[in-house]
Amino acid sequence: xxxDLFQGWGTQLFWGTMVTLKVAFLSLLAGLAIGLxxxxxxxxxxxxxxxxxxxxxxxxxxxxxxxxxxxxYFGSTVAxxxxxxxxxxxxxxxxxxxxxxxxxxxxxxxxxxxxxxxxGAFLAIPAGQIEAARAFGxxxxxxxxxxxxxxxxxxxxxxxxxxxxxxxxxxxxxSIVGLEELMRVSYVATSVTRSPFHFYVLAxxxxxxxxxxxxxxxxxxxxRANRGVRRV
Amino acid sequence: xxxxxxxxxxxxxxxGAVVTLKLLLLTEIIGFVFxxxxxxxxxNGSRAVRAPIYGFVYFFRGTPLLVQIFIVYYGLxxxxxxxxxxxxxxxxxxxxxxxxxxxxxxxxxxxxILRGAIQAVPAGEVEAARxxxxxxxxxxxxxxxxxxxxxxxxxxxxxxxxxLKGTSLASTITLMELTGVANTIVASTFSPYEIFIMAAxxxxxxxxxxxxxxxxxxxxxxxxxxxxxxxxxxPEQVRHAD
Numbered sequence: 413x414x415x416d417l418f419q420g421w422g423t424q425l426f427w428g429t430m431v432t433l434k435v436a437f438l439s440l441l442a443g444l445a446i447g448l449x450x451x452x453x454x455x456x457x458x459x460x461x462x463x464x465x466x467x468x469x470x471x472x473x474x475x476x477x478x479x480x481x482x483x484x485y486f487g488s489t490v491a492x493x494x495x496x497x498x499x500x501x502x503x504x505x506x507x508x509x510x511x512x513x514x515x516x517x518x519x520x521x522x523x524x525x526x527x528x529x530x531x532g533a534f535l536a537i538p539a540g541q542i543e544a545a546r547a548f549g550x551x552x553x554x555x556x557x558x559x560x561x562x563x564x565x566x567x568x569x570x571x572x573x574x575x576x577x578x579x580x581x582x583x584x585x586x587s588i589v590g591l592e593e594l595m596r597v598s599y600v601a602t603s604v605t606r607s608p609f610h611f612y613v614l615a616x617x618x619x620x621x622x623x624x625x626x627x628x629x630x631x632x633x634x635x636r637a638n639r640g641v642r643r644v
Numbered sequence: 645x646x647x648x649x650x651x652x653x654x655x656x657x658x659x660g661a662v663v664t665l666k667l668l669l670l671t672e673i674i675g676f677v678f679x680x681x682x683x684x685x686x687x688n689g690s691r692a693v694r695a696p697i698y699g700f701v702y703f704f705r706g707t708p709l710l711v712q713i714f715i716v717y718y719g720l721x722x723x724x725x726x727x728x729x730x731x732x733x734x735x736x737x738x739x740x741x742x743x744x745x746x747x748x749x750x751x752x753x754x755x756x757i758l759r760g761a762i763q764a765v766p767a768g769e770v771e772a773a774r775x776x777x778x779x780x781x782x783x784x785x786x787x788x789x790x791x792x793x794x795x796x797x798x799x800x801x802x803x804x805x806x807x808l809k810g811t812s813l814a815s816t817i818t819l820m821e822l823t824g825v826a827n828t829i830v831a832s833t834f835s836p837y838e839i840f841i842m843a844a845x846x847x848x849x850x851x852x853x854x855x856x857x858x859x860x861x862x863x864x865x866x867x868x869x870x871x872x873x874x875x876x877x878x879p880e881q882v883r884h885a886d
Contacts, residue, residue, distance in 0.1 A: 433760065474805070474851035475844040476812035479823050483844070486836035505782060577706075584708035588816055609719035616707040616715065623706040 413601050421601045421611070428597035435583045435593060437516055440576065442519035447526025465527065472524025477582050479516070484504055484517040485510065485589040501626060525575045533567035534560065538612035566637045573630035577623050584619070594618060650838045653829055657839075661846050663739075665810045667821060670743055672804060682751065683758025684784065697755065703751030709810050712749055717741040717817040742814035746807065753803050761796035762788060787845030794865045801858035805851050812847075822846060868871030 416423060451455070454465035488508040496506050537560060545559045587595035599617040602608040686697045704712065720726045720735060734740045765788050773787040816822030826843035830836050 448674060471844070471848065474848040476809035476811045476823060476847060478809075478815070479826070479840060479844055479847065482823070482827060482830075483840040486834075487840070490834070490836055502705045532850070545886070552672075579788060581706075581708040584710045587710075607722055609715065609722040612715040613713055616703070617710045619708055619711060620703065620706040 417614075419560065419601070419605050419610075421597070421605075424597045424601070425594065425614070425618070428592060428594040429622075431511075431591065431593040432580070432583050432622070433596075435511065435518065435586060435591070436580050438515045439518035439579060439630055442528055443522025443579070446523025447530055448517060450523060450527035451530035451534065454527065455534055463596055468525045469527050471559075472521055473528075477521050478585050478588065480521055481514060481517040481585050481589060484520070485513040488516070490585070510586060510589045510591035514583070514591055518582055518586070521582065522575060522579050525552060525578075526572065529568050529571040529575070530564065532571075533564040536567045537563045565642075569630070569634050569637050573627065573634070576630065577626060580622055580626060581619065645839050649835055650842045651834065653826075653842055654841050656825055656829065657822060657843055657846055660820060660843075661850070663819065663821040664808070664811050664823075665850070666747060667739065667742060667746065667814060667819075668804075668808050671746040671807055671811070673752050673764055673881040674743070674747035675754050675807075678747070678751035679754035679758055682755040682838070683762065685791075686759040687762035699843040701752045701756050705756065709745065709749050710813050710816065712805060713742060713745040713813055713817060716745045723839075738814065741817060742811070742819055745880045747809060749810065750803070750807050752799065753806075757796050757799045757803060758792065760799070761792040764795050765791045791870050795860070797858055797862045797865070801855060804854055804858070808847070808854065 450465050450468055454469070455459040456462060485508060489506065491587060493506045541559055541563060542555065545555045550558070583593060584595040587593055587599065590596065594615055598611045601611045605611070682697055682700070685693050686701070689697070715739065720741075726732065726735060729735075769787055769791065770783060773783045778786065811821060812819050812823040815827060818824070820828070823842055826839050829839045833839065
């Protein structure tokens with residue numbers, strides 16, 4: 413039964429799924445860092461930083477993810493080749509690894525959306541909490557780490573969960589530049605077995621499992637983040 | 645950065661943009677036509693009615709659009725019956741396949757948005773309509789749907805912009821829309837920055853137009869919530885009782 417279901421591609425599909433998860437988690441970490449930095453830039457008192465942050469989020473959210481992946485992949489290949497020639501390296505064609513380009517592109521996308529969410533969440537913190545922390549004599553750094561971040565996290569989590577699910581789905585786009593993740597493995601499998609419907613539906617079911625499992629994890633995180641909130 | 649190359653690429657990119665817009669418009673129209681009854685049933689139907697709609701929405705929201713496009717374009721051709729059917733001349737065209745996948749994807753998202761909007765219609769308004777003696781159909785047509793359609797606009801505009809970005813995936817099944825054209829030009833000139841940034845600017849412009857259209861629709865549909873120009877009292881018009 414199982415042998416028939418995977419038609420001998422079970423192992424490859426499993427490792428493909430692992431690559432998908434690896435790309436997703438690496439992009440999540442880098443994307444959260446970018447998002448936080450851009451959110452702070454958008455909230456800063458410097459006009460230049462605010463404008464730069466606005467331009468970044470507008471551009472990222474208005475262009476297709478596929479285009480950003482293509483731009484980063486082909487763009488970095490051209491840039492790295494040129495840089496290599498300039499430092500006197502061999503005149504060869506340097507190719508950017510698909511994993512690095514994919515993670516970079518997806519974390520830029522995730523960062524753009526996360527920045528807007530973080531900004532809103534920082535603004536949603538009740539002023540009284542900040543005031544109380546100051547009254548206790550907290551230094552700005554302590555206040556940020558112990559008051560602002562945990563409170564912001566609670567407001568940001570539901571929306572962050574949504575873009576995390578989109579990020580998992582967007583990893584499939586890296587298959588276009590040749591990374592051997594779930595989608596690419598399915599593509600290779602279909603060209604060998606000649607049963608595209610079977611393998612693409614199988615890939616869809618695996619993606620569905622990933623997204624359902626992750627929504628459950630996000631629900632748990634939300635419950636935990638809200639443990640200090642009194643239910644009426 | 646080669647500016648002349650960027651300018652030279654504009655006419656071809658705009659041709660691609662027309663295909664993108666055509667795909668987007670048809671996707672949204674077909675998606676909405678499907679979503680309207682599904683959303684109403686999803687919000688009001690019995691458990692047995694909601695279950696299949698829930699499955700449909702969950703499948704299309706939980707899997708990547710790329711997989712859905714590949715299932716339609718490559719997957720359906722696996723079946724002998726499809727290849728020998730009357731629809732085959734249509735189903736082998738990348739545009740039709742992209743449209744089918746995108747429209748179903750859009751329908752699933754819009755169904756969910758519409759359900760949320762219908763459930764957000766204030767209960768008092770529905771109650772008042774019933775108290776006036778309206779039939780269930782009249783309540784839906786005259787009270788619930790007009791209010792829900794206005795409430796869903798902000799979320800629907802996000803969905804439309806997401807769908808615009810989704811149409812770029814049609815380039816993977818050889819459709820020559822904006823991203824596909826950009827990719828082809830890059831393959832022959834190998835200057836990715838110029839061409840892809842130019843394409844990104846066109847996408848940004850389309851996004852801007854869509855956002856503006858929805859902002860306008862929201863404004864036009866909220867006439868009853870705006871203060872009347874003639875009724876707004878200016879300071880000198882305010883007379884105090886004493």
